Amino acid sequence: MSVFAALNGRARWLLALFVASLALAPVAADRYILSVLILIFYFAYLGQAWNIMMGFAGQLSLGHSLYVGLGAYVAAALWTKFGVGPWAGMFAGMAVAMAFGAAIGWLGFRFGIAGVYFALLTIAFAEFTRIAFDHMDWTGRAGGLFLPVRAEQAHQWWNLRGGPLLFYYLALALMLGALWLCAALRAARIGHYWLAVREDEAAARALGIDVFAVKMKAVLISSAMASVGGTFYAFYYNNLFPAQIFDMSRSIEMILAPIVGGLGTLIGPILGAFILTPLGEGLIAATEEAGLSAPGTKAVFYGLALMAIVWVAPSGVWPWLRRKLGLETP
Amino acid sequence: MTLKTSVSRRAVLAGAAAGSAALAAPAIVSAQAGTLRIGVLLPRSGLLAQAGQSCHRGALAAPRVLAELGYRVELVHVDTESNADIARTQAERLINDGAHVLTGAFDSGHTLAVAQVCEQRQVPFVVNIAAAPPITEQGLKFLVRNFQTGPQLVTNGLRLINSLIAATKIDPKRAVFLHANDTFGQAQRNAMDAIFPRTNMPFQLVESIAYDPRAQDLSVEVTRLRSLRPDLVLVVTRASDAIKLVRDMVRQRFEPMGIVSPGSPGMYDEEFYQALGPLADFHVSNLPWVNPKSAMTQALERSFATTNPGNRFAADGFNAGFTFEALLIAADAFKRAGTTSGVPLMEAIRATNLAEHVMIGGPIRFDEKGQNPNIGSACVQNRGRTPVVVLPEDAATMAPVLPMPGWQGRA
């Protein structure tokens, strides 16, 4: 685990405790908590993928649902149409997502589109693709693509057919794998170059950094990671609809966690997911208990909480917490 | 809510780390003896809120009617926020909190998300509304659907168009099929493409047009429709699109013989009547409907009036009726099974045979796939800003009128 060499002793202990308790959680936690944890891991994973582009390389993507949707649809279609297993499907989905990422990156970075303009470019691609899938006969058009659930496949874990424990550990592995990958990338040459580009492109170029190539690497890695999340989603839910999976609201949902947790940090996406998903679930229970049954009440509180968080800790909760816990490297 | 479950929620709030999760051991709380606890999952906020709240009003009216019939149920209402993730986690939570049966979930995607949870936890799931055929094609053992599939809706809808033509003696030559390009609309389109050529209808289907359900404006769509000069316009809309369509037809002075929905929401919803006033009249929806002549429907209508004083039962009939029936099926099975335990309760649900119920059609029964094949469809025409059953004759309270009167002298 050389990539975590930078952590001080206390941080290493906390990380080990965190991983161990999550690994053992299914022993104690009930099914509801497991299902919430699966969602947390999923959003932490996607947040990590998005964080590479925005947190590291400084490229604001508001269309990441595109890559998730492509990873989901490609793997699901290969499985339902040709019986190709999800592991192979995952790589196919990755390839397609990376091709789209490359197209967006090439257009955006070649023509120097940045900031909000780049964000709009990513939205335009995601929406364009959503409507295209709404019209694609091969994947059931807007009517949706349904993955067959057969009893005889119920325990084919290698085909991602199985119960909640399978998906729990899969999601946990995704989240921890993404953490490891991002830590490794961050420590590598490319990680430093991403930060340089994020901070100041002209200065980065003056230091011999090929900004275009560096940004392309970010979008390629990020889109590939997001597409893997999509494959997971497809086999977890077993049905896909363009209007849901490619929707802009999904893109927004997945970037809240890394921003709230701490943009550009390794722990931020995880912490953000551990704050926001339980916040949503907790607010459902809390408004119910308080007798506030009017639909929308929960969401109003959720929105207010988002505003409060960014008001109090604009650069994210993790940088603040890290200081409080004394995990700052001296 | 019991103490135990509130602990489990706080545990989630606290971050759901394993240590605290230990406190939240499965909290299956037995309900009061002799009461069936049913979790009702509906999209009451988000994109599907209009339909979800309409269904919810039916669920609110249900307990009194069920109590009168001697059933003892306790309902737990949960909003899925039109989000499959929330539908799934909340299904888990409801079961943790002691729900014996789940109903819902209006949307096909949400329904399948909940169905997986129910299948794994062996808790019966009675679908109120969801039309995607795969729901009952997956071999799910803990799911039944008391709703028509897309192909059934279209088959019945087209058959009723034939009856409608015979009853009103109109002679349409050309028809255009216009549908929202969303999950439901696409399912209807698939069914239409497959079924229409085999039905030998007396008119020609000139074109099928899909429109964008997110579009703010449908005036050009109506212009295109007008250019095709259809006698009949067959529409599959969502609640608010139907208003835009009719409004633009009026503005563009386009008057077909009739506007008929072969099974979709839109033209019987309260907002349609509110927005269009007299122009809302004479449109026809062919779809499952509450049987106005059934005693149970009348009881439900009375209860609905007290629980939802601000709403008309007539406009909510479809959504409220099916939501009520899902609860009825669960309550009845519980009465017969005498237990809240999932496996025997599910057996009882599959053995359902209810002759008395609220929707038009034969007795509620389920085939081996868990699908009720006996749901009838009615021809419902808007008259005096109220949906009125005009066909089949045994359920009709008025006779159908087509071609519809011109827009002009209405307002």
Added chain:
Amino acid sequence: MPFDFYVTVAVQGVLTGLVYGLMALGLSVIFGVVRVVNFAHGEFAVVAMYLAFLGFAAFGLDPILAMLPIGLGFFGLGYLLQRHLINPFVGRPEHEQFILLVGLAIVLVNGLLMLFGPDTRHANLPYGFDSYEVANVLIDKVRVYAAAAALVVAACLFAFFRWSRTGMAIRACADNLLGAAIVGLDVKHLYALTFGLGMACVGAAGALMVVLADATPMLAPAFTLLAFTIVIVGGMGSMAGALVGGILIGVSEAFASFLVAPSAKSMFSFAILIAILALRPQGLLGRKP
């Protein structure tokens, strides 16, 4: 296909596009000066729609007239919002503004849902179903009124920025913030004024939208996206650009749905957006950044 159908479609596209353009104008003004991207833009438009609906339901006030009080009220709201909520986020990274405004958007949409329910609300105007007939071409009365009103509002705003002292001061801020501060302009006040003006545009556009569309909370995200598309196509910060962008999007969607497939019409808008970003990222009438 008879020729008059094409004319009808084109006119519908232009008229609808003008109202969209007015909505986008608000976004453009705010971004052009304050450099804050208002991600809650569509939500504010929908709030204005509900206000116009209430005005009509309670007092029979025509939404086209209600545009004035609502625009004024939104100006005040915008001023206060900028001063007290958004100002601390000016100059901060975009993602922080984004979270703040996304949170606000969630609160607004769901607040409307709680207050008004999910059913669509309409102002049933006495002339709501009328249309003009000119040489076989049918044009809705409401669309003509709304488009004309949108043009008037845009013209007023244009005149304000062109000729009033305050308007010129705001433009000075946009061109050179440091310079403006040095010559003693109260930048905070001017920013708040600008935000208020942008919001007034949204308020007016929302009120006009009521005569064209039905109010429901769920419209908001689509409005936000539409406004963004138009602003980028027309040119961020360019007032004429917003109107031109609106018309371009309106007309292209109209012809796409008439000639190609109605369900795919917004694909053409996004295709235009992508093409503009690649070929002319500053937008049709925008200045090079």
Added chain:
Amino acid sequence: MSRFLEVAHVTKRFRGLTAVDDVSFGLEKGAIYAIIGPNGAGKTTLFNLLAGVYAPDAGHIAFEGTPIAGLAPEKICQAGIARTFQIVRPFPGLSVLENAKIGALLRHRDPADAEQAAGETLRRLDLWDKRRQLAASLTLPDRKRLEMARALATEPKLLLLDEVMAGLRPTETDRIVAILKALAAESGLTVLLIEHVMRAVMALAERILVLHHGAAIAEGEPTAVVRDPLVLECYLGAEALE
């Protein structure tokens, strides 16, 4: 005749204004060379032409015998020419060490090696003690030194310095002069600087080029150039000779 850096008849125009007008000069390896001139004389434009920010409208630039005119900035840096910016642009959100490390990664692909090399550069520029600070928190003199450190970390053969002494106190200027002299002596680094601070120019430069309205009006050894009547008239004025 292939010199280390050869600039021949370079011209650059902006919208009719000729910022650099037919300028030629050459550099020998290991030399310290200065470009001076009043504000608006085209010094920074000439610099940006060398650094690849602009391509010249006419003329040639060759570095070690290879033409480099019109190459992208990163290619020029990779070829061995590093630069600083007149208005310093360190990476504000990163630490001093990370700033230098990013420069060092150009020649040391392994991050550990790069960190070591960056550390050495920082020591050389008296920034080692501040290596953990965020660049944004540095004082202006420190930021100017960081700018140099980052450029030096790319291990250039030619270093372009754009007014690094401006705004510094005389003692700080002297310190930088000493560092540059040591570097040139030890590693054979070639330096081209734009500078207003004549004290530094006179102490460092072996040759001086004087620009005025984009054109070269004098070139030669410092002592000769500052006595050139044209230079005196155009730029230096009386006070520079004190």
